[in-house]
Amino acid sequence: EDQVTQSPEALRLQEGESSSLNCSYTVSGLRGLFWYRQDPGKGPEFLFTLYSAGEEKEKERLKATLTKKESFLHITAPKPEDSATYLCAVQAGGSSNTGKLIFGQGTTLQVKP
Amino acid sequence: NAGVTQTPKFQVLKTGQSMTLQCAQDMNHNSMYWYRQDPGMGLRLIYYSASEGTTDKGEVPNGYNVSRLNKREFSLRLESAAPSQTSVYFCASGLPGQETQYFGPGTRLLVL
Numbered sequence: 001e002d003q004v005t006q007s008p009e010a011l012r013l014q015e016g017e018s019s020s021l022n023c024s025y026t027v028s029g030l031r032g033l034f035w036y037r038q039d040p041g042k043g044p045e046f047l048f049t050l051y052s053a054g055e056e057k058e059k060e061r062l063k064a065t066l067t068k069k070e071s072f073l074h075i076t077a078p079k080p081e082d083s084a085t086y087l088c089a090v091q092a093g094g095s096s097n098t099g100k101l102i103f104g105q106g107t108t109l110q111v112k113p
Numbered sequence: 114n115a116g117v118t119q120t121p122k123f124q125v126l127k128t129g130q131s132m133t134l135q136c137a138q139d140m141n142h143n144s145m146y147w148y149r150q151d152p153g154m155g156l157r158l159i160y161y162s163a164s165e166g167t168t169d170k171g172e173v174p175n176g177y178n179v180s181r182l183n184k185r186e187f188s189l190r191l192e193s194a195a196p197s198q199t200s201v202y203f204c205a206s207g208l209p210g211q212e213t214q215y216f217g218p219g220t221r222l223l224v225l
Contacts, residue, residue, distance in 0.1 A: 031212065032212045034212070034214075036216075042218060042219070043203050043216035043217050043218045043219050044216045045216070046213055046215060049212060049213055087155075087156070091212055099161070099163070099207050099214065100146075100158055100161060101146075101156075101158070101214060103148075103155045103156040105154070106155060
């Protein structure tokens with residue numbers, strides 16, 4: 001069964017304190033791994049797509065990496081405005097590419113000034 | 114370019130009432146999706162439509178129906194609302210082969 005597990009559930013950091021969020025996955029043929037950011041009361045906002053092990057993508061203070069079993073979202077010198085829930089999702093491969101995403105439960109990040 | 118829009122933003126229903134959640138996208142995407150988000154459960158797929166005229170069940174379809182009215186619009190109907198359907202509902206759209214899905218702002222539904 002395809003599954004995504006994120007850890008930790010919650011993370012509190014001081015401004016400038018770098019850390020990483022983890023996304024472990026089990027999927028029958030990975031087509032893509034996605035990171036989204038979700039602010040309270042809003043819809044998920046797309047951040048990154050990773051397709052193959054070894055791939056890395058960066059955006060401002062965020063860097064996403066991918067291995068065959070997990071992905072990390074590294075946050076370097078975070079600011080209070082980085083506070084949000086970060087969601088990881090995978091899309092399985094196969095002949096019927098319907099685009100369905102399987103989401104983890106998310107990591108809620110709080111960055112204190 | 115509004116992206117994905119959803120109406121209403123918030124709704125309160127009594128058990129047994131019906132309602133339709135509306136979703137529209139202006140990005141010319143073929144695929145559209147309905148998810149529900151509950152605390153501790155993450156986002157779960159209810160129904161999806163790979164293209165105009167087709168719909169398929171997702172992970173949690175019971176109690177819901179959908180209509181792909183045209184390429185832009187994808188509605189979700191609750192025929193007889195139950196308290197277990199209290200949730201936040203998100204619509205998303207995407208292009209096949211490009212994988213990335215773009216989400217709307219959500220509809221918060223409370224069933225009493």
